[in-house]
Amino acid sequence: MATVASTVKTVTDAKLLRFALKQDAMGSGANGVVYVVVAAIFGELFGLPAAFLYPIGAFLVAWAAALLLLASRATMSKAAVGIVMAVNVAWVVASAELLIAGWFPLTNLGIALVIVQAVVVAGFTGLLFAGLRKSA
Template sequence: MRPTTLARRDGGAAFLCSALRVDGWSTGIFGGVLLAGAGLLRDPLGVPTGWSLAFGVVMLGGALALLSIARRPAVAARYAGAVVTVNALSAAGMIGLAGSGFFALTGLGLAFLLVGAAAVATFAGLEFAGLRRLG
């Protein structure tokens, strides 16, 4: 049976917490860049300013949640599983958005979304590996 919490002193839990922490900080930085540079990024990427602002706000909220989970003395397996699921769905959504034609993305914008999807998928994989190490 899968444990409901993951103790930090275990090597797998330390790996998971590190992945969550790096994911949280990188998500926060990326969200901050989208917020601060929304107007400047519109033309080079092809993403409307309002969407960049919305994505930035959501990413900052996600970063706070990730960092909050990573700071706990014990991480609940359901929270770690939710992070893996959200990251996997986000990566799939970014790939879908890149190919949908919803935005008039430039070549740089397309690359930006696909690199972002790869980064998010990598975090999902790392966090899933950390979760599997625990039991």
């Protein structure tokens, strides 16, 4: 019988990775549900159009489900965790761009929301990076 070598690098001892993924999932899922359910109210409160919040909310709910699925795996692909980190970095960059470009007439509360979310997502990314290094 022939043996096929796998080139997929996985992580088996990943307590910190699982913790970070679950925390990211809870935050993303909660935000997503709120955005979808009360987009009109949040839109006025933060200066963001509801038409922008609905798809962002739907994405966040799906993203949360994907993170929970990844966290529940017996072994995790390092590439999958890398993709999560890349999406998180893209979120932080997009948040900065949203503030700098002035795409929407954000209220002060809206500016604070964008900044806080970017900082939290950057924190999750740092935890994921630490988890990868610890499990390497």
